[in-house]
Amino acid sequence: MQKFIKKKHFGEAEASEIMSKAFSAVKYLHEKGIVHRDIKPENFLYASKEADAEIKLIDFGLSRYAEPNQTLSSQVGTPYYIAPEIVHGKYDCRCDNWSLGVMMYILLCGHPPFNAENTVNLAKKIICEEPDFHTGIWENISDSAKDLVVKLLIKDPRKRMTAKKALEHPWIKRSKKVQQIQHEKAEHVIESFKHFTIKKRLQKEVLNVLTTKISDAELKEMRETFKYFDKENTGEITIADLKKVIKEQKLSVRPEELEEIMKHVHVDDDSQTISFSEFLFLAMDTKVYLTREMLLWVFGHFDIDGTGFITVKNLKEAMTRAAKHMSEQEITQMINETQCAKDGKISFEDFCELMKVSDYQQDASEHHARVKYNSLDSPITKFRPNPLFFAKEA
Secondary structure (H helix, E strand, O other), X not given: OHHHHHHOOOOHHHHHHHHHHHHHHHXXXXXXXXXXXXXXXXXXXXXXXXXXXXXXXXXXXXXXXXXXOOOEOOOOOOHHHOOHHHHHOOEOOHHHHHHHXXXXXXXHHOOOOOOOOOHHHHHHHHHHOOOOOOOHHHHHOOHHHHHHHHHHOOOOOOOOOOHHHHOOOHHHHHOOOOOOOOHHHHHXXXXXXXXXXXXXXXXXXXXXXXXXXXXXXXXXXXXXHHHHHOOOOOOEEEHHHHHHHHHHHOOOOOHHHHHHHHHHHOOOOOOOEXXXXXXXXXXXXXXXXXXXXXXXXXXXXXXXXXXXXXXXXXXXXXXXXXXXXXOHHHHHHHHHOOOOOEOOXXXXXXXXXXXXXXXXXXXXXXXXXHHHHOOOOOOOHHHOOOOOEHHHOO
């Protein structure tokens, strides 16, 4: 993060905005069962040179998947940022929350909470000493900011604040800009939600992969819209959030339709929230992304050995790479429920049939003309109702 290196430390408003994005990234990883183990400013990159650019978490070389209640023992990470429990050799994903605390401490005052001439003495200080919150620049930092850092730098991981809880902290919430979007955009997003439904788990996995092709500019626009819908700044959209949007925008939506929205998004659980990744495939324009060309790319993502078919083995490896550990029986069930697999294998044509690609084909010249006409400044072009009407399939 060159901006961090040059600036040394940040004002509270800017630090809060950076930390909000960092908390969101780590919250997402932890929900997927991934421990990063090397959280630090250098591993967050700005997507562009714009003042309000998104930041991306990188360098997963030390990260690993951990089962619930599983403890790790490898003493890895960057010395200044490692949690006390890593020094002891018994830890879990909560070590990342400590590293976030160190990162926030540095953003605010320009130096780490613990320093020493060598790693041995540094480890001793991390275990035994408390950070300074009273001298120097800390005299001018708000009590709210100090409160959050203190709760992140609690040595007992059981009492330490999580990334999810940190997003709800007043210091993070107060810096959240009041998001406003045009009525047409809100209406189109809600209509997209209402008309979207999937019945098969593999369809959802395909859409998740497709979202990685969304451009940075469009991603930024979608994130701003997501923030408007995420009224409580939890990193998720709840039914309560949707009700507030509907009231603000004076939209006509029945309460039972909101329940249906959640059912249609979640084919494998009873979750009552919409994550940002789910929001992306709900709102993205499938006439742009659900083409044979795009599906061929996604098919290659799953056809790992290049045989021209997606097999149980391929799908299991792809799920593992995505930190979704599923049994062979679950993978087999996922393939069988597509109702298009033959001998436990899915060809590309089967794959296109699964995603109903023929329904969304468009002439290439028409597509290019539309893209040229519809600039990113348009309030509705990127958020037209999603035509994935899988509920209508036989």
